[in-house]
């Protein structure tokens with residue numbers, strides 16, 4: 443489903459440049475649930491931004507469902523909208539819109555309309571009572587769950603999640619992980635999840651470890 447070859451990414455230029463990814467390879471099969479673990483600052487979010495086609499690698503290639511998708515901005519945007527759902531570490535909800543409007547706008551950008559799935563997701567994640575509320579008036583854990591609804595509303599083929607349980611209590615963590623596991627099992631949803639929690643990683647079918655800008659075998 444997804445192949446990344448020799449990914450390089452740095453921030454800044456010249457003497458202040460920070461080399462974050464240094465030749466990273468990753469292959470994820472259709473229907474796989476992969477957890478990525480590694481120390482803070484090792485480049486996990488940077489990798490997820492690249493896989494989510496939010497930015498381009500300095501070097502290397504990303505292929506999704508057998509075609510190269512990283513090189514041109516227009517392709518990246520189209521593929522991201524159609525086939526990828528991403529839950530960012532900082533959720534990037536629009537603060538002035540209600541939870542439901544945040545989800546609806548994300549569907550509109552994709553040329554889609556709201557379906558019953560959206561209400562179902564709000565229910566399942568225990569945030570149905572927050573549909574009309576703005577993120578600025580929610581707890582961080584509530585915002586995180588709205589970001590999950592938004593990422594899944596268009597039924598993406600590939601779901602990318604950056605510490606999706608990082609701000610949740612144990613009950614909501616359990617609930618979210620069970621939902622991911624069920625989606626993966628019953629609908630063969632491909633999931634790549636960054637986590638610092640060994641318990642969360644245990645739900646995934648495979649865990650890869652990252653260090654110094656690469657994955658360890």
Ligand SMILES: Nc1ncnc2c1ncn2[C@@H]1O[C@H](COP(=O)(O)OP(=O)(O)OP(=O)(O)O)[C@@H](O)[C@H]1O
Nearest residue numbers: 453454460462481482483484485486487488489531
């Ligand atoms: N916009 C940026 N400009 C400069 N450096 C950056 C930028 N974003 C990240 N970095 C640096 O790149 C490195 C990797 O950052 P990244 O956010 O990918 O780490 P991470 O593994 O996700 O960490 P964490 O577990 O804390 O979320 C860090 O050393 C960070 O300081």
Ligand SMILES: [Mg+2]
Nearest residue numbers: 486487531604
């Ligand atoms: Mg991070």
